[in-house]
Amino acid sequence: MVDGNVIISALGGAGLRITGARRAVSEAVAAHDGHFTAEDVLVASRRGGHPVGRATVFRSLETMAGLGLIERVDLPSGEHAYVACQPAAHHHHVVCSRCGRSVEVGDIGLDPLLERVQESTGYRIDSHRLELFGLCEECRSGARIASA
Ligand SMILES: [Zn+2]
Ligand SMILES: [Zn+2]
Ligand SMILES: [Zn+2]
Structure with missing residues (x-):
């Protein structure tokens, strides 16, 4: 979380004006312990008393994603969601498919695999995205009631 x-100070640090809408979206993002969709942010901003328009929500989320504050993940359901991110080095998210909470993992030993892909395809691999889905420990043990 x-x-x-x-988020607000990171936006300010990037030279962006802190509008009421950006503040409301930042707060809605911060309120989610787990992944969230643009729709969730929309609903949260209404609930928070500062309703933000759909287009503004999408634009703000894209801005935040561009700054590495949040990251888009494609859920196994095909739905697009976001997770909050620590702006850091290259990493992957392991996302719980029940509660939506995620952990970030750095080097998971992909390099040798990528090299093999380069050799077999002749492509030079410049980037990749990898998201891993499963059940977190709490959801596996049934201790946590799904809230996301
Ligand atoms: Zn991330
Ligand atoms: Zn990677
Ligand atoms: Zn979970």
Whole structure:
């Protein structure tokens, strides 16, 4: 879970104006312990008393994704969601398919695999995206009631 103020100060640090809409979206993002959709942010902004338009929500989320504050994940259901991110080095998300909480993992030993792909295809691999889905420990043990 991230702090809304961390997002807001990162936006400010990137030279962006902190509009009421961006603040409301940041707070809605920070309020989610797990992955969330644009729709969730829309609903949260209404609930928070600062309703933000759909287009603005999408634009703000894209801006935040561009800054590495959140990251888009494609859920196994085909739905597009976002997870809050620590802006850091290259990493992957392991996402719980029940509660939506995610952990970030760095080097998972992909390099030798990517090299093999380069050799077999002749492509130079510049980037990749990898998301892993499964049940977190709490969901597996049934201790957590799904809230996402
Ligand atoms: Zn991330
Ligand atoms: Zn990677
Ligand atoms: Zn879980």
